[in-house]
Amino acid sequence: MDHAAFTPWASLAGGALIGLSATLLLALNGRVAGISGIYGGALSAGSRSRSWRWAFVGGLFAGGALALLAAPQLFVLETDRAPWVIATAGVLVGLGTRLGNGCTSGHGVCGVSRFSRRSIAATVTFLATGALTVWLSRLAWST
Amino acid sequence: MSRARPLISSFAAGTIFALGLALGGMTQPAKVLAFLDVTGGAWDPSLALVMGGAILVHAPLYQLLARRRTAPALSPRFELPGQAPLTLPLIAGAAIFGVGWGLGGFCPGPALASVPTLSTEALTFVAAMTFGMLLNDGVSRRVRAHGGSTGAHVAPSRSATAHTAPSSTHLREDES
Numbered sequence: 306m307d308h309a310a311f312t313p314w315a316s317l318a319g320g321a322l323i324g325l326s327a328t329l330l331l332a333l334n335g336r337v338a339g340i341s342g343i344y345g346g347a348l349s350a351g352s353r354s355r356s357w358r359w360a361f362v363g364g365l366f367a368g369g370a371l372a373l374l375a376a377p378q379l380f381v382l383e384t385d386r387a388p389w390v391i392a393t394a395g396v397l398v399g400l401g402t403r404l405g406n407g408c409t410s411g412h413g414v415c416g417v418s419r420f421s422r423r424s425i426a427a428t429v430t431f432l433a434t435g436a437l438t439v440w441l442s443r444l445a446w447s448t
Numbered sequence: 449m450s451r452a453r454p455l456i457s458s459f460a461a462g463t464i465f466a467l468g469l470a471l472g473g474m475t476q477p478a479k480v481l482a483f484l485d486v487t488g489g490a491w492d493p494s495l496a497l498v499m500g501g502a503i504l505v506h507a508p509l510y511q512l513l514a515r516r517r518t519a520p521a522l523s524p525r526f527e528l529p530g531q532a533p534l535t536l537p538l539i540a541g542a543a544i545f546g547v548g549w550g551l552g553g554f555c556p557g558p559a560l561a562s563v564p565t566l567s568t569e570a571l572t573f574v575a576a577m578t579f580g581m582l583l584n585d586g587v588s589r590r591v592r593a594h595g596g597s598t599g600a601h602v603a604p605s606r607s608a609t610a611h612t613a614p615s616s617t618h619l620r621e622d623e624s
Binding site for chain 2: 322323332335336340344365370380392398404406417423427437438439442
């Protein structure tokens with residue numbers, strides 16, 4: 306384990322804020338705080354009620370901007386991965402989250418919190434393939 | 449004026465969400481990859497605490513909401529998915545998402561929250577993710593139009609959710 310990189314309190318606090326946000330969205334708007342569903346639904350021509358989705362996405366941008374102003378060190382986005390790898394990753398995430406009806410927030414936080422069998426299965430699956438992918442890419446990149 | 453309130457609450461929720469993502473370390477793909485790198489020597493469990501912290505807060509409050517409330521405060525009804533059976537698209541989609549996550553270290557939330565940085569990585573990822581989402585939705589619309597089913601839009605059964613969802617829940621076909 307990397308003790309230097311481990312940020313237990315910040316991560317717990319960040320998680321608590323995410324939990325709070327999900328609770329607010331549910332209690333006030335009656336909606337699940339699943340980002341892939343919110344953003345994907347906002348993009349999808351067929352879905353009803355898109356304005357609350359864009360409002361949420363706007364909030365993501367606003368929160369990101371606030372965090373950037375207050376604590377820019379929280380964003381470390383530079384990577385040694387080639388642009389084509391990032392682009393491929395993006396397409397897979399976009400496709401996979403819509404096909405699977407959720408992501409780390411929709412399934413991992415909200416679904417698991419409801420003890421949804423589908424979400425638990427989805428969460429275990431993407432954690433597993435995520436870990437496998439990292440393991441394989443470390444092998445591939447080092448040979 | 450009352451039509452603005454759900455938009456304001458949604459915007460506020462999004463803002464808090466992004467702050468949580470940044471504070472939690474999700475806007476650092478290297479940290480995400482270090483969490484997924486379970487066999488590596490430098491394993492970073494921080495992400496488990498992000499997800500864990502979120503569930504610790506949300507799960508009990510969800511139960512409270514389900515028991516005490518028949519409708520959300522600013523909307524006519526809850527829009528929650530039911531206890532539908534596991535389907536191939538669910539598992540396949542989750543598997544594909546995991547691969548993309550392990551390749552880039554980004555998932556949808558942190559990618560969008562990082563857009564204000566105008567970093568090439570964040571913008572590339574969001575553009576590609578947008579394309580991937582539209583691609584899936586376009587294909588699935590075509591599949592359904594031809595009488596097929598992706599299986600992802602299974603109508604949940606009412607009785608199965610009665611004990612977990614608030615009474616006025618509109619049972620949605622998709623998760624989120």
